[in-house]
Amino acid sequence: MFEDPVLNKLGILPDPTIIEAERRRMGLHLPLITQLFIYLKNFFTGDWGTSYIVSEGKSVIQIIGEIFPKTIELVIVPILIIPIIGVKLGVISAKNKDKAKDTFIRGIGILGTCLPIFWLATMLQYFVGHYIEIYTYGQLNLEIMSPNSVTFSQYPDPEWPFHTGFRIIDGFLFNDQGLIQDTLLHLILPMICMTFVSLAGITRQTRASMLEVLEQDYIRTARAKGCLENNVISKHALRNALIPTSNLIIGGTAARLTGALFLEMAFNYTGMGFFMVTAITLGDYVLINGILVFTALIILSGNLIADVMYTIIDPRIAYT
Amino acid sequence: MKQLSSKKIQSDIPITNMKRFRYLKFFLIPGWRDPAFTKLEYQIGKSKSKRKLFRRLIKPLTIIGFLLLLFVTFCAIFAPWLTKYTVKVLTDKGLSGGIPFDDPTSDHPLGTTQYAYDVLGRLIWGCRTALTFGIATIIIGASGGIIVGTISAYFGGRVDAVIMRIADLIMIFPALILLILFTQMVGEQLPIMLSLFGLLSIPAFARLMRSSVFQVKQNLYIEAAQTGGAKSFKVMFKHIIPNAIAPIIINFFGGVGAAILGFTSIAFLGFGDQSLPDWGTDINFARTKFSHYYAAFWPGLFILIAVMGFMLIGDGLRDALDPRLRVTTKKVI
Numbered sequence: 001m002f003e004d005p006v007l008n009k010l011g012i013l014p015d016p017t018i019i020e021a022e023r024r025r026m027g028l029h030l031p032l033i034t035q036l037f038i039y040l041k042n043f044f045t046g047d048w049g050t051s052y053i054v055s056e057g058k059s060v061i062q063i064i065g066e067i068f069p070k071t072i073e074l075v076i077v078p079i080l081i082i083p084i085i086g087v088k089l090g091v092i093s094a095k096n097k098d099k100a101k102d103t104f105i106r107g108i109g110i111l112g113t114c115l116p117i118f119w120l121a122t123m124l125q126y127f128v129g130h131y132i133e134i135y136t137y138g139q140l141n142l143e144i145m146s147p148n149s150v151t152f153s154q155y156p157d158p159e160w161p162f163h164t165g166f167r168i169i170d171g172f173l174f175n176d177q178g179l180i181q182d183t184l185l186h187l188i189l190p191m192i193c194m195t196f197v198s199l200a201g202i203t204r205q206t207r208a209s210m211l212e213v214l215e216q217d218y219i220r221t222a223r224a225k226g227c228l229e230n231n232v233i234s235k236h237a238l239r240n241a242l243i244p245t246s247n248l249i250i251g252g253t254a255a256r257l258t259g260a261l262f263l264e265m266a267f268n269y270t271g272m273g274f275f276m277v278t279a280i281t282l283g284d285y286v287l288i289n290g291i292l293v294f295t296a297l298i299i300l301s302g303n304l305i306a307d308v309m310y311t312i313i314d315p316r317i318a319y320t
Numbered sequence: 321m322k323q324l325s326s327k328k329i330q331s332d333i334p335i336t337n338m339k340r341f342r343y344l345k346f347f348l349i350p351g352w353r354d355p356a357f358t359k360l361e362y363q364i365g366k367s368k369s370k371r372k373l374f375r376r377l378i379k380p381l382t383i384i385g386f387l388l389l390l391f392v393t394f395c396a397i398f399a400p401w402l403t404k405y406t407v408k409v410l411t412d413k414g415l416s417g418g419i420p421f422d423d424p425t426s427d428h429p430l431g432t433t434q435y436a437y438d439v440l441g442r443l444i445w446g447c448r449t450a451l452t453f454g455i456a457t458i459i460i461g462a463s464g465g466i467i468v469g470t471i472s473a474y475f476g477g478r479v480d481a482v483i484m485r486i487a488d489l490i491m492i493f494p495a496l497i498l499l500i501l502f503t504q505m506v507g508e509q510l511p512i513m514l515s516l517f518g519l520l521s522i523p524a525f526a527r528l529m530r531s532s533v534f535q536v537k538q539n540l541y542i543e544a545a546q547t548g549g550a551k552s553f554k555v556m557f558k559h560i561i562p563n564a565i566a567p568i569i570i571n572f573f574g575g576v577g578a579a580i581l582g583f584t585s586i587a588f589l590g591f592g593d594q595s596l597p598d599w600g601t602d603i604n605f606a607r608t609k610f611s612h613y614y615a616a617f618w619p620g621l622f623i624l625i626a627v628m629g630f631m632l633i634g635d636g637l638r639d640a641l642d643p644r645l646r647v648t649t650k651k652v653i
Contacts, residue, residue, distance in 0.1 A: 103380065103381065106381065106635070107381065110381070110628065110631055110632060110635065111628070113577075113627075113631055114577065114581070114624055114627040114628040114631050115624060116581060116584055116585065116588075116600075116603075116620055116623045116624070116627075117585075118585065118588045118603065118607075119603055119616070119619075119620030119623065119624075120620075122603065122607045122613075122616055122620075123613070123616075123617065123620065125610075126610050126613045129610070130610075255494075258494065261494075261496065261497065261585075261589075262585050262588065262589070265588075265589060266607070276497060277500075277589055280497075280500055280501060280504060281590075283504075288501065292493060292497065295493070295494065295497075296492045296493060299492055300492060
């Protein structure tokens, strides 16, 4: 039922006066509508509140600034390679419709859609961790995981003048190879999981629109005038088939930037999804609100960018 | 007379059986011709389109999906006979006396998981939970989406704008996070969860229905019905919905698969209904026990089977029914 932030913070105390005092200090004794308007007023003046339990005393904007780079680091490689592989597979699948290759690719795609990502993550962790010695299953920032590093003991290192929040960039800036190795080792499996699971949508959409485009008259004309089959596919057909797919790619990118909830939980990766779940379990409502609004902002701007990109990819479309 | 009638009966039974067999052959084998059907040329021509649809439907992947779904449904229906453990033993922490995370024994063929629950028993009873959740959710979502989408597209204008903005507002937030938030507030019982998930999946179905109704609305028979004096309620539910419902049916099975996946994902995070055996909770129990990985392996395999069955059938239906994917001419090369 309702998670009570005050009880969760103080633990179960015998003294109700302490709980009541804490409630009054937080302003939770006010009517709900008053609380809402106080929150909204603060929200629109740039004060998104202060985290109450999860990381006490830090403002929500500060927390988002810390965890968003981590999520970007996790998803940047999948964002780049998913469209490439997905479109390629979709084209191959459409070229050999109803043959063995097509069935195989569709089977792989459906397998990716159906696999529960957290189960895939757990099983990969088990098998890779069991058979490959340098891989360790565990959280980031554990000292025992990186025994070769001379300098790396904690992140961010207090001796650094500044840090960007991106672990890999910081590793390059301050020449900490242990940090880079540690981060990369922890990122490989989540990236594999995410790529495999997200391929299917783009592959299926590309295949469908390619099949539609290959029926058109101008494709027959191109073949009749003696174009190479490769050129027909890659120049005449693919450009037109990519229009519906581009929407999916940009939408998927925005959705991926909001954090992979289950992947981060399965790998103990402290990004947006991890903080979201932790905040929900503990009842840190200000933090939940902050992350949700940030998520919504990302998705909204993704939609906007998709609309603008539409006119660039397909010049026939114009918003008047 | 008596002799004649008995003769007729005798000759009748084998012929009908033969006919049925031949008809089946005619349906299943592409290009099969039968001399007995020459007189019925007209009816055959009529059923030819049906035969084409059927042949488009029986692709290898669809058959695999159907078999997987059959397996899960079998487990769900015959659960009390397949395992000797009851739901109470499998979900009550005190009742099952045994060792948690035990190796397979004769009592527990796949070992035990946390609180010494039997893995196989929870797998088999979990089929019921998953199927109930998936199908009920999508029935709520699809019926709500049909009604909302039809109303929105039929009236258009201001009504359409308001309904679609509300749908956009719901779709901006990730559905699973909203579901976790709401179940924390309202309660984690299965009926509450599935109705919440159904309500949250209404906007997607409403959009689908809306675009389909916009196409149907252009037809002449709608105008004829309106001119004939039909109330808008009757036009919507008698003339538009039966003609515009195809995309909802196509998306039904895929939606059920996605709902099962979402439900197990939430249960994996620990927000599931603890009073029912379900696969996501099993994986949550065993995911850090790397020495007993099979306690997490089998539930995941069952999720894969169930979701894959629904998704494969949904894909097959989409390929067979969606007119945009139908290839009309042969490839030139």
